[in-house]
Amino acid sequence: MLAYNLQLAWRSLFQRRSLTILMIAAIAIGLGILMTVRTMAYQSRQLPVGERSHDLHLVQMDSRGVEGDEYAQWFEGDAMTYRDARILMNANTSAIRQTYLWKTDVIVSSENEDIQPKRSRTLVGLHNFFTMFEAPFLYGGAWSEDANDNAEPVAVISKRYNDYFFGGENSVGRRLNLGTGVVTVIGVLDDWFLSRNYYDMSFNAARRDDVFIPDSLAIDLNLVRAMQMGCPENEADRASDFAATDIQGLLNSECAWVLFWAELDAASAIADYRDSIEQHMLAQQSFGRYPREKLTYFLTSVAEHMDLVGQFRGREAFLQLMSNLFFAVCLINAIGILLAKFTSKTREIALRLALGARKTTIMTQHLLEVAIIGFLGGCFGLLVSYLGLAGMRSIVVYSSDYAFRAEEIAHAYRLDWTMIGSAFVIAIGSTILVGLYPIWRVCNGNPAQQLKAQ
Amino acid sequence: MEIKPILLSLKHNKVLSLLIVLQVAFTLAVVSNSLFVTTATLKEWNLPSGLPHEDIIAIYPQFYDLTVDTKQVVVDDIERFNRLPGVISSTTTNQIPFGAEDVTNIFLETGDEPQPYQTNIFDFDVNGREVLGLDLIDGRDFNASEVVRSDPSKSDTKPAVVLISQDQAEALFPGESALGKTIWLEANAQPVEVIGIYSNFMNGESLNNDGMSFHTMIRPQVSWQRGSDPSYLIRVEPGMAQSMFDDLTNIIYETRGRYMYAIERLTRTQKRMYDGRGSNAATFMAISLILVLITGLGMAGLVSFLVNQRQKQIGIRRAMGATRFDITRYFLVENSILTWTGLIVGGILTLVITYVLTESAGENILQMKYLVMVAIGLWIVNLASVYFPARRAAKVDPAIVTRSD
Numbered sequence: 001m002l003a004y005n006l007q008l009a010w011r012s013l014f015q016r017r018s019l020t021i022l023m024i025a026a027i028a029i030g031l032g033i034l035m036t037v038r039t040m041a042y043q044s045r046q047l048p049v050g051e052r053s054h055d056l057h058l059v060q061m062d063s064r065g066v067e068g069d070e071y072a073q074w075f076e077g078d079a080m081t082y083r084d085a086r087i088l089m090n091a092n093t094s095a096i097r098q099t100y101l102w103k104t105d106v107i108v109s110s111e112n113e114d115i116q117p118k119r120s121r122t123l124v125g126l127h128n129f130f131t132m133f134e135a136p137f138l139y140g141g142a143w144s145e146d147a148n149d150n151a152e153p154v155a156v157i158s159k160r161y162n163d164y165f166f167g168g169e170n171s172v173g174r175r176l177n178l179g180t181g182v183v184t185v186i187g188v189l190d191d192w193f194l195s196r197n198y199y200d201m202s203f204n205a206a207r208r209d210d211v212f213i214p215d216s217l218a219i220d221l222n223l224v225r226a227m228q229m230g231c232p233e234n235e236a237d238r239a240s241d242f243a244a245t246d247i248q249g250l251l252n253s254e255c256a257w258v259l260f261w262a263e264l265d266a267a268s269a270i271a272d273y274r275d276s277i278e279q280h281m282l283a284q285q286s287f288g289r290y291p292r293e294k295l296t297y298f299l300t301s302v303a304e305h306m307d308l309v310g311q312f313r314g315r316e317a318f319l320q321l322m323s324n325l326f327f328a329v330c331l332i333n334a335i336g337i338l339l340a341k342f343t344s345k346t347r348e349i350a351l352r353l354a355l356g357a358r359k360t361t362i363m364t365q366h367l368l369e370v371a372i373i374g375f376l377g378g379c380f381g382l383l384v385s386y387l388g389l390a391g392m393r394s395i396v397v398y399s400s401d402y403a404f405r406a407e408e409i410a411h412a413y414r415l416d417w418t419m420i421g422s423a424f425v426i427a428i429g430s431t432i433l434v435g436l437y438p439i440w441r442v443c444n445g446n447p448a449q450q451l452k453a454q
Numbered sequence: 455m456e457i458k459p460i461l462l463s464l465k466h467n468k469v470l471s472l473l474i475v476l477q478v479a480f481t482l483a484v485v486s487n488s489l490f491v492t493t494a495t496l497k498e499w500n501l502p503s504g505l506p507h508e509d510i511i512a513i514y515p516q517f518y519d520l521t522v523d524t525k526q527v528v529v530d531d532i533e534r535f536n537r538l539p540g541v542i543s544s545t546t547t548n549q550i551p552f553g554a555e556d557v558t559n560i561f562l563e564t565g566d567e568p569q570p571y572q573t574n575i576f577d578f579d580v581n582g583r584e585v586l587g588l589d590l591i592d593g594r595d596f597n598a599s600e601v602v603r604s605d606p607s608k609s610d611t612k613p614a615v616v617l618i619s620q621d622q623a624e625a626l627f628p629g630e631s632a633l634g635k636t637i638w639l640e641a642n643a644q645p646v647e648v649i650g651i652y653s654n655f656m657n658g659e660s661l662n663n664d665g666m667s668f669h670t671m672i673r674p675q676v677s678w679q680r681g682s683d684p685s686y687l688i689r690v691e692p693g694m695a696q697s698m699f700d701d702l703t704n705i706i707y708e709t710r711g712r713y714m715y716a717i718e719r720l721t722r723t724q725k726r727m728y729d730g731r732g733s734n735a736a737t738f739m740a741i742s743l744i745l746v747l748i749t750g751l752g753m754a755g756l757v758s759f760l761v762n763q764r765q766k767q768i769g770i771r772r773a774m775g776a777t778r779f780d781i782t783r784y785f786l787v788e789n790s791i792l793t794w795t796g797l798i799v800g801g802i803l804t805l806v807i808t809y810v811l812t813e814s815a816g817e818n819i820l821q822m823k824y825l826v827m828v829a830i831g832l833w834i835v836n837l838a839s840v841y842f843p844a845r846r847a848a849k850v851d852p853a854i855v856t857r858s859d
Contacts, residue, residue, distance in 0.1 A: 022755060026748055033741060107518035107713040117713045119516065179518040180711070224680070241607060244680045315734055318491055318811065322738075325484045326745055332477045333752035339470065340759030395737060399730040401722070437469065 005361065009368035016341050020373065023337040027377030027431060030330025032384020035415075035423050037316075037323040039389060042419060043412045044205075045310030048198045049134060052263075053302040055096075056132070057270070058201070059088070059260040061281060062296035063289065065232040074298035075308060078230025078256035085258045088280060089126075094272035095262040097132050100215070101125035102258045103200055104223040108211060109177040110165045118164065122178075122211040123200065124218040130156070130187075132263060133199050135212075138162070140172035140187035143214055151220040156187040156212040181221045183213065195411055196309070198302050201259060203309045205412045206404035222247050230256035254289070262299075274299060331434050338438040342366065346445045359443050366439045367432060374431030378424040382415065385423070389413040460788045467760070471792055474756060478796025478832060481749045483803040486828040488738040490808060490819040495735045498662050500728055504655035505551060506587045507720035511695050512550045513686040513702060519711025524678040525603065527709050531686065532579070534705045540694040545579040546676045546684035551586065552723040554658035560671070561638040562626060568641060571626055572666060573618075574657040575639070577675040577684075583617070583652055585689040591620060593633045593650030601674040612639075613674050617650040621668040637671075646673070659727055687720075695719045746835055754839040757785060761847040768847050769854035778848035785844035786837060793836045797829045 013020050047053035060077040061084055062070075071077040080088075085100040102124045109117035123129070130142045139162075143154045155176065162171050162185075171185045189212075196203045222245070229239040232254045242250035242257075250257070264270045281295045349362055393413040397406050415423075464471045517524060528546055535544040549556055559570035576582070580598045583590065595617065602613045616637065623632035632648045639646060654668035661669055678684055690698055699717050706714045761768070768781055808820045 019755065022751065026752065029744060029748060033744075107516065109713075116707075117518075119713055119715060180520065244682075245607070317814070318487075319737075321807065322484050322488060322741060325480050326741065329477055329480045329484070329745060329752075330748060332473050332480070333748060333755075336470070336473050336477075336752055336756040336759070340755060340762075343759065343763065392737075395733045399733045401726040401729065 001361075002364075005365045005368055008365045009372060012345070012365070012369050013372060016344060019337050019341045023334050023341075023373055024376045024380060026330045026333045026337070027374065027427060028380035028384055030327040031377060031381030031423060031427050032388055034323045034327040034426070035381060035385035035419065036388030036392060037319050038422075039385065039415055039419050040316065040392065040413065041310070041320065043195070043414065045306060046195045047303055047306055048195045049302065052134075053306065055263050055265045056302045057262045057264055057273075057299050058302075058305070059262055059277065060256075060298040060300075061277065061290075062292060063232070063254050063256055064230075064292065065234065065254075066291050066293075067233045070292075070294060071296055071298075074300045074304070077296070077298055079227065080258050080260045081254055081256050082251045082258055084280070084284075085260050087284075088260060088277075091276060091280065093262070093276045094269040095264055096269075097128055097263045098261065099126045099128050099132050100258045100260045101129060101199065102215075102218075103209075103226045104218060105226050106178050106211065106223055108161070108165070111175055111177070115165060117177075118161075118210075120161070120210040121207060122213060122218075122223070123209040124213055124215050124223070126215060129199075129212065132261065135192055136190040138188045138190035139170045140185070143186050147214045147216070149216050151216040152214060153181060153183045153217060154186040154214065155183040156189060157185055158189050158208065158210040159191055160208075161210045162188045178211065178213065179221060179223065181217075183217070193411070196306075198305065199259070199261065201305070203305075206408040219247055219251070225250065225257060227257040264299075270299065327430075331430055334431060335434045335438065338370070338435055339441070342438045342442040346442060349442055350445060354448075362443050363439055366442065367435065370431050370435035370439070371428050374428035375424065377431060378427030381427055382420060382423050386415060389415065456784060457787065457791075460784065460791060464788070464791070470756065470760070474753065474789070474792040475796040475799060477749055477752060478793050478836070479800030479803055481745055482797055482800030482829060482832055483807055484745055485742045485832070486800075486804050486825045487807050487811065488742040489824045489828060490821060491811070492735040492738050493821065493824065494815075494817065494819045495731045495738075498665065498667055499731060499735075501656060501662070501667055503552070503720075503724060504588070504653060504668065505720065506689070506692075507551070507724055509690050509692050509695055510551075510585065510587075510720040511686075511688045511690060511698065511702065511717065512720060512723060513688065513706065513717045514550075514715040515683060515685070515706050515712050516715055517680075517683050517712045520680065522709065522711045524683070525605075527712075528676060528678060528684060530709075531705065534708070535686065535688055535702065538698065538701055538705075540691045540698055542689040542691060543581045543584045544686055544688040545582040545585045546577070547582070547687050548577040548675075548677070548682070548684060549574060549658070550685060550687070550723055551576075551720060552656055552658055552727040554670075555660050557660050558639065559641075560626075561641055562635075564638060564642045568638070570641075572661060572664070573622055573669045573671050574661060575616075575671045575673050577673050577677060578687075579676050580674065582672055582687070585687050586655055587689065588655060589653040591651045591653060592631070593617075593648070595650055596674040601676060603676045605679050606677050607679050612644050612646075614646060615649045615674065616646045617652055617672040618648055619654050619668050619670045620651055621654050621666075622670060623648075623651050625666070625669060639673075656724070656727075662727075746832070749832070750835050750839040753789070753836050754843060757789065757840045758843040758846070761785070761843050764847070765850055765854060768850045769852055772850060772852035773855050781848040781850070782841070782844045785840055785847060789836055789840040790833065793833050797832065801825060801829065 049056065059080060060074060061080060062077060063081050089098055089100065104122045104124055106120055106122045107117050108120045126148045127142045127145050138159060142156065143152060147154060162168060165176060166174060171188060174185050175182055176185060196205050197208065225243045229243055231239045235253050235255055238249065239255060242253060242255055262273060264273055277297050281290050281297065284290055352362065393406055393409060396409060532544055535541050554574040556574065557572050558575050560573055561568040561570060580601050583595055596615055600615055602611050604611055618632060626632060627635060632651060635648045636645050637648060638644060655670065656667060657670050676684065703714060703717060706712065771781065804825060812818050812820065
């Protein structure tokens with residue numbers, strides 16, 4: 001019976017072919033634009049490290065003086081002071097791992113003068129950065145724990161840099177200049193996929209770090225601190241010196257500028273960790289620090305950060321609203337087309353009903369026809385959204401003045417199976433929904449009246 | 455006109471009428487809101503630059519070897535640039551036109567809470583005005599002895615005079631001459647005297663967006679400081695710019711211990727300044743156009759359906775003496791009634807959406823004249839899409855009544 005219905009539905013598709021095509025086109029274009037925007041939203045909400053996004057926590061403590069309003073949300077707060085980071089690193093806490101990091105811009109040059117220098121986005125951190133944030137190694141490995149403190153001149157470089165400076169060979173043991181300092185390559189990272197650069201809180205989808213060096217080395221070389229300096233009022237005017245030159249002043253200051261991460265895998269660990277932070281802050285209070293009446297700190301996971309980042313604002317929110325309305329218009333269009341299509345068949349249906357065909361059979365047949373249209377609309381809609389996403393991607397690349405290549409942000413504009421599946425669910429579901437009224441109408445005509453006209 | 459019979463006939467086609475109304479309403483909401491956002495996006499877009507930006511090159515070098523004698527290198531660079539054939543003039547700068555993001559608050563008075571005015575301060579060497587091709591409108595230019603050369607982290611010497619742009623002068627001293635006036639570059643500190651006024655040039659997106667596109671100030675200062683090395687602006691003979699990149703790059707790399715972050719014509723900086731907004735606007739408008747097209751096609755489809763359904767009715771009317779024009783008009787009037795109902799509903803919907811958008815953007819984007827324009831435009835599109843099926847209807851043969859089918 002189903003096969004018979006399918007056959008009838010299929011045949012019916014080809015009656016009044018232009019209307020069928022028009023309807024498929026309307027659904028395809030509406031769905032294409034809808035899925036383009038939905039995919040962008042969906043991809044920007046993706047958690048960068050899967051389930052561990054719930055475990056990796058950023059730690060912030062409000063070390064300001066008494067001036068200014070209380071911070072109510074984590075994103076209002078500053079990073080962490082270097083002093084606090086050092087103390088917490090050595091404290092016995094419930095965290096599986098802890099690390100801190102900061103960023104610098106450094107000019108990397110080769111001993112081979114034919115290779116032009118590059119300005120690199122450089123991560124300054126500790127040896128456990130690579131395990132904590134799952135950076136894969138191609139050659140060599142991370143520096144030792146000792147190098148965290150003894151300013152050993154070593155660096156881990158990205159695959160991109162290894163290709164550029166060393167032609168892709170295993171460069172472990174070779175030398176590079178970082179500014180005026182000389183370092184030995186100790187490890188080369190493999191391709192490292194990150195949907196967004198979450199660990200430095202830039203959430204950039206395209207730009208990746210190319211050089212990774214130990215904290216003590218960067219301090220030794222006095223590399224520029226490319227971080228936001230959250231300084232208390234009495235140190236605010238020294239902030240730019242702190243960032244560029246006065247490293248000792250910065251390390252002893254109350255300016256918050258390093259990002260501190262703790263990996264906490266259970267609710268109890270989080271609660272214990274909160275206790276440790278509070279104890280630490282209270283202990284520091286006895287040295288005259290943390291003068292604010294209320295001790296404020298934030299412990300927020302990557303998942304929470306992504307929640308905020310993934311919220312569509314401005315242009316995207318507007319596009320989202322518009323694409324929904326757009327799809328609605330296309331569906332309304334589809335109702336009109338279906339009505340036109342089915343009404344031309346009222347006589348045929350009246351005849352079938354008069355000959356004893358069951359209403360449910362006729363309904364099923366038309367539902368099948370509508371579902372096929374929805375399916376075809378879904379197929380072409382996916383094609384449209386594929387083109388739409390490629391278009392949006394080129395627009396972003398173009399409007400950034402080619403600061404990055406299209407492939408580098410491709411992942412933010414990619415259709416995956418979840419999106420493809422939901423496209424078909426939306427396409428078939430909504431066409432059946434809008435098909436209900438026309439089908440009901442065509443099956444409930446008065447057969448006698450229709451036949452009388454013959 | 456047959457308004458009453460049309461209304462009666464619409465009552466028989468409630469669903470179809472509702473569909474048309476809704477479709478028109480949503481289309482109006484999408485198109486007019488896109489237009490609002492687009493015009494808001496394109497505000498202050500592609501304004502005249504006031505510069506021969508085709509013939510100005512910007513270079514962004516950066517020192518990483520801290521032992522380099524920056525002060526001397528800066529002097530040498532300028533000399534080497536100027537010796538290159540094709541170079542007219544060059545200057546150091548702290549900001550680049552079209553890309554100036556450092557907004558400074560300046561003051562016209564001292565006191566507890568003096569009123570701040572916003573500007574972009576450009577630190578130029580003595581021939582900065584010549585490089586940018588700015589006309590001196592009033593007063594005088596500064597001379598070489600007035601240029602302060604220093605590392606601001608080590609020296610407290612500050613320039614005593616400045617030049618300001620025409621628009622800046624008008625904003626600070628409306629209706630009077632700005633010459634000889636005193637401006638404080640920080641609250642209660644750094645007083646400077648205005649000695650000249652020059653023709654406007656574009657600053658950058660941050661002030662441009664706030665309607666202060668040409669608010670600039672030129673300060674005679676060459677400074678170098680770790681982390682903020684000076685950039686260069688180089689004016690070259692017309693059309694020469696692109697061919698000089700290699701020579702200029704070589705000059706920069708003649709000094710070891712430095713890195714050139716970028717070299718580009720100001721044309722490109724200008725393009726970058728407007729690109730993001732331009733392409734956003736284009737996206738919105740493209741979506742709107744497709745939507746209008748779909749609505750038009752949908753409308754044509756619906757009316758053909760109505761025409762088919764009413765063959766007999768039309769035949770009867772024709773047989774009873776209605777002219778072809780009467781028939782066409784019937785469909786046009788019927789569609790106009792529906793369209794305008796949709797436009798009213800859509801107008802309300804648009805206002806609601808605009809209100810929400812305005813709330814979240816903190817800026818009123820509603821422009822009634824565009825709403826009316828879009829509404830009339832949609833009506834015309836609908837009339838056009840109805841016209842063809844309606845003409846087909848008018849061709850129905852009156853003899854059809856005599857046939858049973």
